[in-house]
Amino acid sequence: MIEVRELRREFKVATSKGLRRNYKTVTAVDDVTFDVREGEAVGYVGPNGAGKSTTIKMLTGILVPTSGHIRVGGVDPSKQRRDLARRIGVVFGQRSQLWWDLPLKDSFDLLKSIYRVSAPDYRTRLDECVELLGLQEFLVTPVRQLSLGQRMRGEITAALLHAPELLVLDEPTIGLDLESKERLREFLQDINTRRGTTLLLTTHDLDDIERLCPRLMVIDHGKVLADGPLDELRAEVTPERVLVIDLTEPGPAPDVPGVTAVRSEAGGLRHHLTFRRAETTAAALITQVVRQVEVHDLAVVEPEIDDVIRKLYQRQVAQDANR
């Protein structure tokens, strides 16, 4: 579906020094190569300014690459922008493609004409979204009066009316409450698995990735730092997991081989134990722990994706330094 080879995009940034103006070249995307197969769901993450949006703008044909090769659905996006637009859907969390002052339904009708969707197709697709996303109650409400969660559901419907092969979502869950997020994730998962729509989403919310994307791509400073299944990446860069135990009585941390007690809290009531996932399983560990101390509650904590990304970045810096 997507084929990207050695993609590069530079920007000229003006640096003013007194009256003289100099231009500095900033590389926003630096030799990025990847493929996305049909039907895949890929999370594209990285800190602000990492190059995510620039990549997406090049994939959708808004920006032209400085160099490199892109094909989306077999088409060169920057040369065939309008042809490609008919085949992909794009949702930007922070900007709207709906008509602000008109009822939500009117925006859908306009998009039907813009994308030349036939009346029966439009009917079935809209009905499906209305049902699955629960749009019925605010279909005739002007968009400006919708809550953010309602508007996002509207935006996603708007991007799906022409049944795109690829749906690109830029921060789709930003600012939403938990319930709205959950609803969107369920819906996106459904269109990915049932309709086979390819998903590419950027996000800061790592639960989005956890729930939706079997594959994760991490980008920073314009370079892809890692690309693979989330679990593998996590195991690779943060081999340690944490077991948190709450004791019924304050006391010292249990002493189990292969485990390090890293922190005690609440005067010895709570202990953080780390263990290597390669050496022992959480189940085996828990059995040993409860033999030694009386446990009130316990939890196995996976490293946050933020930590994973930070570690990946540090690793990259170290590799660059060794080179």
Added chain:
Amino acid sequence: MAEFIYPKLIGAKIRSQLAYRASFAVDFVSQVLAQCYELIVILVLFSQVDALGGFSRDEVLLMYAFAGAAFGVADLFAGQLDNLPTYIRTGSFDVLLMRPLRVLPQIMCSDIRLRRIGRITSAVGVMIYALTHVPIDWSPAKILLTVLTPVAGAVIYSAVWVVACSVCFWIVEGREFANAVTYGSNAFTSYPINVYSRPLRWVMAYVVPGAFVAYYPSLALLGKEDPLGLPGWVGWTSPLVAALAAGVAGLVWRFAVRHYRGTGS
């Protein structure tokens, strides 16, 4: 089928604006008044003098009305290009680029400013007054010219607008410059061009083809000699000049959008 989408976009915008009826009414009236202030300036001027550059009051009013109507129509479609810096800054421009349509017609049709009809209404009123009070030797060709002049003028102004606003792709706060050119050329074309100094006249009449909006077509209608010495048929060339201006504007716009997307620089 794609052609039919633009009337729908215009219709959507009209419905949007009717959502704010009171503010629409206020805007409409203020536009009528804005056009009338300029009218008052001309009337006061002619209470002191009998002729301006060899033209009577009603003849000047005819030029003023042609310019006003053309500017009003152009503003209706091209005026929203003033918002281009905002579009670029907020990313709305990217949303337009994501659609399977050309960007310029999308901007022109999807953000139409209905209140500008106020300006057009008052300009047409003055036009009717002037046409019935100036000596015109009517012929079918002249009737056609009368109808075509505001249309050609609107195209010329729109082209000026597109070119001036294209600057915003390079200078984000280019709006001041763009307004100086667009509103400035409206003020310029409302009077006979022979009253201006030579350098100003040269730029505003021929580089920006403002003289073809009202001045030369009016000369042709009135059957008057050009005090500046151009032959009489020049007054009939406005539609051609308009087509040429539209072509140039299209090229400049394309170049500007290419710059934005990253191949032009």
